[in-house]
Amino acid sequence: MAKDNKQKIIEVLTSISKQRGFIFQSSEIYGGLGSTWDYGPLGIELKRNVKNLWWKSMVTSRDNIVGMDAAILMHPGVWEASGHVENFHDPLVDNKESKKRYRVDHLLEDQDQGVIDQLVDSMDSKSSYKDDEEKYQAIVAFLLDNENTSDEILKNCKVIDPHTNAKGDWTKVRQFNLMFKTHVGPVSDSSSVVYLRPETAQGIFVNFLNVQGTSRQKLPFGIAQIGKAFRNEITTGNFIFRTREFEQMEMEFFCKSGETGKWLEYWSNERLEWFKSLGVTENKLRLRPHGPDELAHYSSACFDVEYQFDFGWSELEGIADRGTYDLDQHMKHSNKKLTYFDQANNEHIVPAVVESSAGVDRAVLTILADSFTQEEVNGEKRNVMKFDPKIAPITAAIFPLFNKEGMPEIAKKITDDLKNKFSTFYDAGGSIGKRYRRQDEAGTPFGITVDYDTLTDNTVTLRDRDTMEQKRISIDSITSAISDSV
C-alpha cells in the first residue's frame, strides 16, 4: 500500500514540476539524460530561496563563519590525499541466479572461514594479515587484478550468496569508480587527468590557511560553501533525490580536537532546526546517529537529518566529526603546514573538524514533497503547494477581476510597486477561479485582486492560499500585510 503510494507521489511531483515549470528532465529533446534534471522558472526561485536562507542562517547571521567558493576542478593530488581515489569506488559482483548484487568486500564478510581460506590459497603471493579487513581487501584487490577469471575463482571457492544460502553463479568482479574523470588541456594522456569534485568540502580544507588568515578568524570558526558536486552513482533515482550531478551546502567547523563532541551535538540540532524553520512538518524530520558500521572512512561520529518521504526515511544532511583527518592528510600529501597557532597555550595545533553537509536538491525535494497537498473544493480537486511564504517562488500574484474599466492598469501598477520587495506575478488570463488555482499549484501564498470596489475606495482583496479566505485591505497596506509573514 505504502509502496503504491510512493510511486504516485513522486510521479505527481515529477509531473507537476514539469507542467508548472519547477523541474524538467535534462536534455529532454534528445531523449533525456539519466537522472539529471534542470530547474525551470519556479524551481530556480525555490532553490535560490533555499540556498539564500541557508547562507543567511549559516554565514551572514553569524560572526564566526565565513563563506567561499572553490573551483570544481582541483589538483588531482587533492583526491589522493582525501582518500577518494583509493576509497571512492566499489568492487561489485552479481549473482546471475538470484539477480542480487553485492559489494565484494561485504560479500566476503558473510562467508564461512573455509571459503575465505580457499580464496587466500588461490592467491599467488601469500602473506599474513593483521585482521580480517586487511585480508578481505587483499582478496578484493586480487580479484580485481584477475578480473577475467574472477567469476571462476568465486565459483571454484564456493562463495555463497547470503540471500539464497547457496553457491552463487557469479559474474566477473568489476570496479565502479564513483568519481568523474576528465582531462585538462587538448591531450588526453594520464598526466592531464582531473576529477570533477565529488564533494565541496575539500575545496574548503585546501584553502584553510588562506581563509583563516585573511578573515582573521580564531578557533572555533567555520567556512561555508555552496556548490555543485559529481558522483558517478551506479543507482540513481527518486526524482532529484539521488542524481549524478548535485549541489551541496557544506560548512566545515574548525575547533580544538577535544571539542568535536560538543560541536557535533550543537550543529546537529542547529541543522535540524533549520529544516523546521523552512516549514517542513516537524514529525517527519528526525536526527539519527550513525552506527559504527555506517561511518565513512574519515569520520568517527555522525548524525543524519532525515525526512520521512513516501519511499522511507532518507538522509537530507550529514553532520560528521571528521577529526583532524582531512588537514592531516593534506599536510602529508602537500608537504605544507596547515596548522593554527593557539596563543593561549602557545602551541601549533591541527584543528579538528565538524562538518555539516546538506544536499540542496534534497532540500528542494523535501519541500516539494512536504508542501504538496490535494484537497476537494466543491467536488473539484485542488492541488496546493503549501510553501512557507519565505521560500515560495512567487510571493504575491496580482489579478484584475475583469479586463475592463481600468482594473488591469491598477493591477499592473500594484505589481510594479511590489516588484522591488517581493517576487510577483501579474495574471489576467482566464477566469478568476482558474487564476487562483494556477497560483495554488505554484505555491503562491498571496493573491491580490483588483475589483469594482477598488475603483471607488482604493482597496483590494488579499487571498490566503491555504484557507482561500479573503479580506479587504487598502492598496497602501499591501506591503505591510505581506511583510509580516515573509
Add this chain to the structure above:
RNA sequence: GCGAAAGUAGCUCAGCUGGUAGAGCAUCACGUUGCCAACGUGGGGGUCGAGGGUUCGAAUCCCUUCUUUCGCUCCA
C-alpha cells in the same frame, strides 16, 4: 552493470483482430463573466523514441538499437 516495466500532443492516456492518429486537461486569441479549475467561438501543437524487416499498406506484427522509470550495491 544485472533484472523488470515503459516510450503516441505540454500533461494523463486511448487507439495495437494491420487501412498513414484521437480524448480530457493544459496553452493562445476574441467574446462573455460582480471572486475560486464557469461558458462560447476559433487557433497552435504529433514524421506515434530511432533504424531496419514483413506487407499493396505498419502507431499496430518481427528484429535491432536508444532512452527513461523502478529494484539491487552506494550516498548529500
